[in-house]
Amino acid sequence: MSYLVDRKTELKYKTATVVMESGKPKPVVIESRPKYAVVGLVGSRKKFPISWEQVYSLAERNYAENIRLEQAATKQVKKEIRKPRESQRDSPRKQTTGTEGARGLRK
Numbered sequence: 001m002s003y004l005v006d007r008k009t010e011l012k013y014k015t016a017t018v019v020m021e022s023g024k025p026k027p028v029v030i031e032s033r034p035k036y037a038v039v040g041l042v043g044s045r046k047k048f049p050i051s052w053e054q055v056y057s058l059a060e061r062n063y064a065e066n067i068r069l070e071q072a073a074t075k076q077v078k079k080e081i082r083k084p085r086e087s088q089r090d091s092p093r094k095q096t097t098g099t100e101g102a103r104g105l106r107k
Helices: 052-082 086-090
Strands: 011-021 024-032 036-041 047-051
Touching: 036 052, 047 052
Parallel strands: none
Antiparallel strands: 011 024, 024 036, 036 047
């Protein structure tokens, strides 16, 4: 009985992301290998291998950073909502006498 020790599959993904190289936009291509990925640009001879462990580590780090930035933005928005509007605070309120209509006009 025989079995396949190591699969020799190779998948290529052409992403929608475009990177400028030598003043020309080029799509990013990712080649999937069993133990690593190869990242390059369409029409370029430069290719960069990266292990799947490094890909995971980068994704984990970026996720943590994105969560931190989202929390900071949410905190900033809540802080601005709690702050009273300066235009309402500075303008004096109009005194009503009860003889005015719904729109503040005399009848």
